[in-house]
Amino acid sequence: MGILDSKVPSGPLAEKWTNHKNNINLVNPANKRNIDIIVVGTGLAGGSAAATLAELGYNVKTFCYQDSPRRAHSIAAQGGINAAKNYQGDGDSAYRLFYDTIKGGDYRSREANVYRLAEESVNIIDQCVAQGVPFARDYGGMLDNRSFGGVLVSRTFYAKGQTGQQLLLGAYAAMNRQINRGKIKPYNRHEMMDLVLVDGKARGIIARNLVTGEIERHSAHAVVLATGGYGNVFFLSTNAMGSNVTAAWKAHRRGAFFANPCFTQIHPTCIPVSGDHQSKLTLMSESLRNDGRIWVPKRLEDAQAIREGKLKPTQLKEEDRDYYLERRYPAFGNLVPRDVASRAAKERCDAGFGVNKTGEAVYLDFASAIQRYGKETALTRGIKNPDNKTITKLGKEVIEAKYGNLFQMYEKIVDENPYETPMMIYPAVHYTMGGLWVDYNLQTTIEGCYCAGEANFSDHGANRLGASALMQGLADGYFVLPYTIGDYLSNDIRTGAIPTDLPEFDQAEKDVQDRINKLMSGSGKHSVDYYHKKLGKIMWNKCGMARNAKGLEEAMEEISALRADFWENVKVPGAANSMNAELEKAGRVADFLELGELFAKDALTRNESCGGHFREEYQTEEGEALRDDENFKFVSAWEYKGEPKDAVLHKEELVYENIELKTRSYK
Amino acid sequence: MKLNLKIWRQKDANSKGELVDYTLDGVEGDMSFLEMLDVLNEDLINNGKEPVHFDHDCREGICGTCSLQINGEPHGPDRLVTTCQLHMRKFKDGDTIVIEPFRATAFPVIKDLVVDRSAFDRIQQAGGYISVNTSGNTVDANAIPINKHDADDSFYAATCIGCGACVAACKNASAMLFTSAKVSQFALLPQGRVEATERVQNMVRQMDLEGFGNCTNTGACEVECPKGISLENIARMNREYLSATTKG
Numbered sequence: 001m002g003i004l005d006s007k008v009p010s011g012p013l014a015e016k017w018t019n020h021k022n023n024i025n026l027v028n029p030a031n032k033r034n035i036d037i038i039v040v041g042t043g044l045a046g047g048s049a050a051a052t053l054a055e056l057g058y059n060v061k062t063f064c065y066q067d068s069p070r071r072a073h074s075i076a077a078q079g080g081i082n083a084a085k086n087y088q089g090d091g092d093s094a095y096r097l098f099y100d101t102i103k104g105g106d107y108r109s110r111e112a113n114v115y116r117l118a119e120e121s122v123n124i125i126d127q128c129v130a131q132g133v134p135f136a137r138d139y140g141g142m143l144d145n146r147s148f149g150g151v152l153v154s155r156t157f158y159a160k161g162q163t164g165q166q167l168l169l170g171a172y173a174a175m176n177r178q179i180n181r182g183k184i185k186p187y188n189r190h191e192m193m194d195l196v197l198v199d200g201k202a203r204g205i206i207a208r209n210l211v212t213g214e215i216e217r218h219s220a221h222a223v224v225l226a227t228g229g230y231g232n233v234f235f236l237s238t239n240a241m242g243s244n245v246t247a248a249w250k251a252h253r254r255g256a257f258f259a260n261p262c263f264t265q266i267h268p269t270c271i272p273v274s275g276d277h278q279s280k281l282t283l284m285s286e287s288l289r290n291d292g293r294i295w296v297p298k299r300l301e302d303a304q305a306i307r308e309g310k311l312k313p314t315q316l317k318e319e320d321r322d323y324y325l326e327r328r329y330p331a332f333g334n335l336v337p338r339d340v341a342s343r344a345a346k347e348r349c350d351a352g353f354g355v356n357k358t359g360e361a362v363y364l365d366f367a368s369a370i371q372r373y374g375k376e377t378a379l380t381r382g383i384k385n386p387d388n389k390t391i392t393k394l395g396k397e398v399i400e401a402k403y404g405n406l407f408q409m410y411e412k413i414v415d416e417n418p419y420e421t422p423m424m425i426y427p428a429v430h431y432t433m434g435g436l437w438v439d440y441n442l443q444t445t446i447e448g449c450y451c452a453g454e455a456n457f458s459d460h461g462a463n464r465l466g467a468s469a470l471m472q473g474l475a476d477g478y479f480v481l482p483y484t485i486g487d488y489l490s491n492d493i494r495t496g497a498i499p500t501d502l503p504e505f506d507q508a509e510k511d512v513q514d515r516i517n518k519l520m521s522g523s524g525k526h527s528v529d530y531y532h533k534k535l536g537k538i539m540w541n542k543c544g545m546a547r548n549a550k551g552l553e554e555a556m557e558e559i560s561a562l563r564a565d566f567w568e569n570v571k572v573p574g575a576a577n578s579m580n581a582e583l584e585k586a587g588r589v590a591d592f593l594e595l596g597e598l599f600a601k602d603a604l605t606r607n608e609s610c611g612g613h614f615r616e617e618y619q620t621e622e623g624e625a626l627r628d629d630e631n632f633k634f635v636s637a638w639e640y641k642g643e644p645k646d647a648v649l650h651k652e653e654l655v656y657e658n659i660e661l662k663t664r665s666y667k
Numbered sequence: 668m669k670l671n672l673k674i675w676r677q678k679d680a681n682s683k684g685e686l687v688d689y690t691l692d693g694v695e696g697d698m699s700f701l702e703m704l705d706v707l708n709e710d711l712i713n714n715g716k717e718p719v720h721f722d723h724d725c726r727e728g729i730c731g732t733c734s735l736q737i738n739g740e741p742h743g744p745d746r747l748v749t750t751c752q753l754h755m756r757k758f759k760d761g762d763t764i765v766i767e768p769f770r771a772t773a774f775p776v777i778k779d780l781v782v783d784r785s786a787f788d789r790i791q792q793a794g795g796y797i798s799v800n801t802s803g804n805t806v807d808a809n810a811i812p813i814n815k816h817d818a819d820d821s822f823y824a825a826t827c828i829g830c831g832a833c834v835a836a837c838k839n840a841s842a843m844l845f846t847s848a849k850v851s852q853f854a855l856l857p858q859g860r861v862e863a864t865e866r867v868q869n870m871v872r873q874m875d876l877e878g879f880g881n882c883t884n885t886g887a888c889e890v891e892c893p894k895g896i897s898l899e900n901i902a903r904m905n906r907e908y909l910s911a912t913t914k915g
């Protein structure tokens with residue numbers, strides 16, 4: 001198992017990163033000019049990495065499939081970003097953030113990485129403010145904070161419901177500065193189709209120009225993949241339509257191990273599915289759980305009456321409502337971690353208490369918060385004996401200021417006013433904790449191929465806490481990679497530019513071309529979406545919020561059969577040598593059809609429940625996840641061997657030196 | 668409901684385009700506008716035809732990728748929404764809907780409804796940033812208090828999604844609203860003041876170079892902007908520009 005060396009530095013936890021930085025090799029500024037780096041992906045992770053590497057003096061090429069780096073899916077992040085600033089003086093610290101993250105991840109992440117993340121979190125906020133990111137502030141001019149699930153402090157920085165947008169535009173601006181200096185060359189509307197290895201090292205990529213259809217070769221001394229998550233393997237998710245696994249999967253096929261593919265986050269608060277035409281699901285930020293209370297009717301008859309439209313939720317008395325999270329988890333209440341909240345919603349809906357037509361929705365209610373804020377505001381404004389109308393009005397204003405854009409989004413989609421009637425929500429696929437396996441330096445098992453952001457597996461274990469993905473993406477890109485990649489590149493100062501006419505590039509380009517030709521020559525029975533939707537159904541039903549061995553075995557077979565059918569019968573109209581959206585989709589779905597099978601295999605192998613991975617066979621009497629530390633305290637890292645079912649498992653045993661493993665309890 | 672669609676089809680940048688008629692049945696009010704086009708495309712594909720190309724990604728109104736001119740209005744008849752957030756309940760059975768790309772010299776058509784908005788990126792590259800390196804030892808984020816009102820206004824300006832509706836709405840195809848939003852975001856923050864002079868000059872110069880038209884204060888941009896970016900930003904940019912040019 002020599003290959004899976006996590007390269008965690010020795011020494012006390014709190015000193016590891018500083019010591020490591022002091023001991024690694026550097027590249028001097030003059031030599032950096034002779035070194036090229038490819039960064040695939042310009043979201044928070046890729047954008048921040050590209051900008052920082054270019055500032056340091058490397059020649060950077062960036063790639064993204066959108067028409068501008070500013071449109072990466074990070075833009076959609078709503079609620080906020082964590083940092084252990086302890087500005088609220090509520091006892092926060094790097095250690096507490098570290099502890100919460102490990103616990104939230106159900107003890108399936110690497111201690112040293114998570115500690116480093118917590119340590120760097122404070123720098124992120126400083127950096128972003130210096131860049132002009134307009135975070136929310138209080139009347140004293142200081143930064144404001146809110147709380148997210150699974151924690152007992154207020155450490156989340158935010159910009160209304162558009163935190164991801166503001167952070168991404170900050171990274172985009174930093175990139176623009178380097179583009180203007182000529183240090184970054186952006187290749188937008190380009191998709192990475194393959195990774196090129198020369199003498200076992202990542203030395204370039206094959207990309208497709210999505211406007212002209214041209215296949216291009218790009219070489220570099222190192223390749224960074226920051227291509228986001230693969231939630232779209234479920235077809236319906238909160239991810240952008242183009243989010244994909246292709247870049248990571250191509251690296252996997254070339255030798256990068258894929259870690260914990262089955263660790264997926266199903267987010268509890270999303271707008272429920274409305275019909276078959278649905279193309280994506282919309283998140284309602286977790287920050288809403290600061291103020292919204294989740295409930296379903298206590299009585300089955302009431303639930304049924306509501307479903308049939310005979311009863312309105314606002315007509316139901318307090319005592320007839322079941323605030324099931326507050327009931328089951330009094331300590332954390334509505335702010336339990338996502339996996340717990342999602343399963344609890346599923347449990348209630350499966351038991352027949354769902355509140356929309358499909359029976360798959362629960363309420364998120366702001367009525368109490370509106371009253372509470374209304375009274376508070378009346379008091380601070382010195383309004384004596386305010387009537388109910390005034391209180392409600394004032395309360396609504398506070399809610400509007402906090403969550404206005406989310407409420408508007410909800411109203412546009414559902415056509416109901418959430419200020420007047422409770423929101424309906426249901427869990428949806430949202431984030432993938434799994435991803436390419438990386439060591440402490442964020443290097444994959446391919447030398448010179450690095451992976452950052454949601455695309456890697458590193459920091460969130462089996463469940464990610466809210467507001468921690470943005471933190472991880474920016475920590476990776478601004479503060480980790482720029483150091484660790486220098487250590488690797490210090491061996492390349494005499495290499496010189498990597499030529500693109502090497503046989504390895506010829507071969508990789510030919511592979512890409514062959515694959516495109518094959519996609520274009522299917523029998524033409526079914527569209528790409530037909531297959532994607534079928535895959536999504538299998539994933540959701542058998543690899544979703546609850547899994548069992550039988551279902552997972554079936555999933556593996558069904559996906560394998562669907563894949564064979566796809567390659568035979570898919571229909572891709574148009575030409576390959578021009579803009580062709582169907583061809584782009586086809587390539588991505590082809591990769592999802594492989595990943596999906598590995599996902600099921602991974603879930604089948606992990607005979608325990610932990611975080612987002614819930615195996616029905618392994619639960620306590622109260623229906624809580626039953627972890628098995630004796631046998632499964634490891635990261636599953638899969639090696640590609642052709643068919644996904646033949647993938648070979650490598651284990652990275654997780655070592656806990658600073659935290660005692662406990663049963664996660666939010667009661 | 669059943670709809671008559673007139674959709675702009677154009678093979679590539681060098682070909683001539685035209686409006687093509689389609690009828691589509693079975694459209695539901697819950698569908699988003701783009702989901703309606705998905706249904707049309709599925710039909711086209713199943714009939715061996717090339718689907719209509721249009722830009723989209725997040726489908727929740729934040730990435731700024733979707734960009735359709737619907738019955739002559741950027742992002743369609745609803746206010747404060749992007750095309751992807753527009754729902755079919757805004758239309759009725761039998762309606763005729765004309766769907767075109769955003770039109771502007773600086774936004775050439777790539778294919779069907781897809782346009783090239785890279786001019787916007789170049790305006791940002793000319794100065795839409797604060798020159799600060801990543802170091803890990805910048806000053807503490809709370810070292811400089813910022814008046815909440817300014818911070819909020821800066822945030823509102825910063826919520827521009829770079830969609831280009833303002834340009835498409837303007838008879839002069841001016842990019843003033845877009846450019847002024849970024850200029851304002853930084854002008855309102857102490858961190859951004861340092862380079863304010865160069866920033867506004869460089870960004871405005873690039874805006875002119877890209878072939879965007881002049882602003883004649885019609886206000887159409889503000890009406891169509893899905894994010895409610897205010898005309899006040901243009902006024903602020905004009906002040907910044909004036910003071911930059913008089914400073915020399």
Ligand SMILES: Cc1cc2nc3c(=O)[nH]c(=O)nc-3n(C[C@H](O)[C@H](O)[C@H](O)COP(=O)(O)OP(=O)(O)OC[C@H]3O[C@@H](n4cnc5c(N)ncnc54)[C@H](O)[C@@H]3O)c2cc1C
Binds near residue numbers: 066
């Ligand atoms: C709706 C929503 C809300 C969220 N809210 C929060 C929140 O409040 N707080 C929080 O911490 N996290 C949140 N998250 C999670 C967080 O936003 C993401 O995990 C994070 O932004 C991912 O960043 P990234 O840089 O890794 O990838 P992304 O931002 O997804 O970027 C991926 C990049 O890779 C490029 N790319 C992908 N494939 C290819 C390819 N084959 N070739 C070329 N380029 C490619 C894309 O063009 C893009 O530039 C949210 C997520 C969603 C979906």
Ligand code: SF4
Binds near residue numbers: 826892893
């Ligand atoms: S100002 Fe408004 S219309 Fe113009 S690009 Fe920004 S968001 Fe779009």
Ligand code: FES
Binds near residue numbers: 725728750
């Ligand atoms: S698709 Fe992202 S804003 Fe419409």
